[in-house]
Amino acid sequence: MARSGAASQRAPVRGFDLFGFLSRYGTLIALALLIAFNLAFTRNFATLQTLNVNxxxxxxxxxxxxxxxxxxxxxxxxxxxxxxxxxxxALAPMIFMGQIVAFPNIYLAVAVAMVVSVLVAGLLGLFNGWLVARFRIQPIVATLVLFIAGRGIAQVLTNGNLQTFRVPEFQWIGLARPFGIPAQVVIMVAMVVAAAWALRKTAFGRRVLAVGGNEKAAELAGIPVTGIKLAVYAISGLCAGLAGLVVIAINSSSDANLVGLNMELDAIAAVAVGGTLLSGGKATIVGTFLGALTIQLVRYTLLANGVPDAAAQVVKAAIIALAVWLQQQNRAA
Structure with missing residues (x-):
């Protein structure tokens, strides 16, 4: 009887949570399978040149x-x-090429161009946050304002013209190779490490997740919800501003019609595939990094094996749909 009583008090054995496992490790598994496939079937995949390209x-x-x-x-x-x-x-070349004001030397011009351009993008991100936090406008509607008007602003700044330049003092951000590693890769890794640490280890990161998890509860707990929303949209603007500088540095030109085109879709895809809940409350920067790598490697794999880019876009859309579906199944479980 005692034995039977002890057995009845044991915790029930839980079944294997397939959706939870795939939600947590699916991106890593997909990335590993893609690497294995390319090592086996894609010529010249295991080279430093291919690694640098991706x-x-x-x-x-x-x-x-x-x-x-x-x-x-x-x-x-x-x-x-x-x-x-x-x-x-669009703004950076106008500054460092002296179209707005003349500078005594190129180094000062480049420094001002970088700082001002990124800060302007950050301020515009803050404007997005202001619309969302102060006026309670749905984020998809609030950010649609600059989605439409922002590219128009860039075209007005440049009169719709292509800006070309050869300025090594600026282009190091996209073309330099310190110790053989592309400068933008160094910047990217530093950003991933800093952002992941901030999200996981700081009070700010915990407040961000709390706001996404339950905004009303966060307010009752004394978290400055408005300030958090303003901050995250400003951060998004700053990150976009820096990415814009990298793109034009690599291309040695700035085209307001093409810089950042469809980037919002790629960024959202990376976040979704990486395991961050699109409803908020749970996020992973490392997962976002892995999600971006997975999407890029899918595209590379298809193109390297003769599949048209249009088909690659369809596959990317299917991956996003699968990631969102897995999130829903995991939450339902």
């Missing part, structure tokens, strides 16, 4: 997706990031 192409997506992760963690969305990249990319 890393440099994913850098700007990761930079923008870091800010997007913070926004989505609060339950928001930012559709304006591509347009903010275009504004930053």
């Amino acid at each position: 890393l440099t192409q994913v850098c700007t997506i990761v930079m923008v997706a870091i800010g997007m992760t913070y926004v989505i963690a609060t339950g928001g969305i930012d559709l304006s990031v591509g347009s903010l990249m275009a504004i930053s990319g």
Whole structure:
């Protein structure tokens, strides 16, 4: 009897949570399978040149997706990031080429161009946050304002003209290779480490997740919800502004029509595939990084094996749909 009583007090054995497992480790599994497939079937995959190509192409997506992760963690969305990249990319050459004001030397001009361009993008992100937090406008509607108007602002700044330049003092951000590593990769890794630490280890990061998890409860707990929302949209703007500088530095030109085009979709895709809940309350910067790598490697794999880019876009959409479905199944379980 005692034995039977002890057995009855044991905790029930839980079944294997497939959706939870896939939600947590699916991105890593997909990334590992893609690498294995390419090692087996894609020529010249295991080379430093291929690694550099994939890393440099994913850098700007990761930079923008870091800010997007913070926004989505609060339950928001930012559709304006591509347009903010275009504004930053249009403004910087105007400054360092002396179209606005003459500088005594190129180094000062470049420094001012970088700081001002990124700060302008950050201020425009703050404007998004102001619309969301102060006026309670739905984030998708609030950020749609600059999604539409932002690229128009960039085109007005440049009169719709392509800006070309050869300024090594500025272009190091996209072309330099310290110790053989692309500068933008170094910047990307530093951003991932800093953002992941801030989200996981600081009071600010915990408040971001609290706002996304339950905004009303966060308010009752004394968390400055308005300030948090303003901050995350400003961070998203700053990240987009920096990414815009990297893009124009690599291309040696700035085209307001093309810089950052569709970047908001790539950033949201990276966040979703990486495991951040699109409803807010749970976020992972490392997951976003892995999600961006997975999407980039899917595209590379298809193109390297003769699949048209249009088909690659369809596959990317399917991956996003699968990631969202897994999130829903995991929450329902």
